[in-house]
Amino acid sequence: DSGVTQTPKHLITATGQRVTLRCSPRSGDLSVYWYQQSLDQGLQFLIHYYNGEERAKGNILERFSAQQFPDLHSELNLSSLELGDSALYFCASRGGGFGELFFGEGSRLTVL
């Protein structure tokens, strides 16, 4: 158990819809990272938040947004969903500014 909690584990929705994925980092970790894993792809970095502030953006679509709340949990919002958005979405956290990331079990999104 990494200590990182993601909900929901599975989500099935239709094209054009909007979903919210939630992440609770390990206790005390200030950094939250979001990654997307599509079929046969590696983990693609989406966005990084540190203590409520956005620190870096990666390959995140404009239809996607994220935020980190004062209690340090984070949400990834995906809107106007397309079939190609079907993927595993992972959240990871880190306590310090360096070193390994601790990953949650992921949220599997299926867009039909």
Add this chain to the structure above:
Amino acid sequence: DQQVKQNSPSLSVQEGRISILNCDYTNSMFDYFLWYKKYPAEGPTFLISISSIKDKNEDGRFTVFLNKSAKHLSLHIVPSQPGDSAVYFCAASESYGGATNKLIFGTGTLLAVQP
């Protein structure tokens, strides 16, 4: 632009033998490298890391080798066990990469250890 590459999608080895997983990177600013293991329906778990000031790091059956001039690293598992069967991801980071220090991942190698 794939900055971290794992060119072997899969690898099969016999139990007790050595498994060697390879990874190449293109960004010369990377100075911290990690290996993660991922089982189905689970998140990636950290395995071992190496800083660019070293060329080898060992942890039990796992050893990571770094060749900076070739921009290549490898993970050796000796002896391999059936429980090692998983997808292995290589990742890299710039330790002084501004405020983020995000990890850039390869596409993974599926290791199958045959009993």
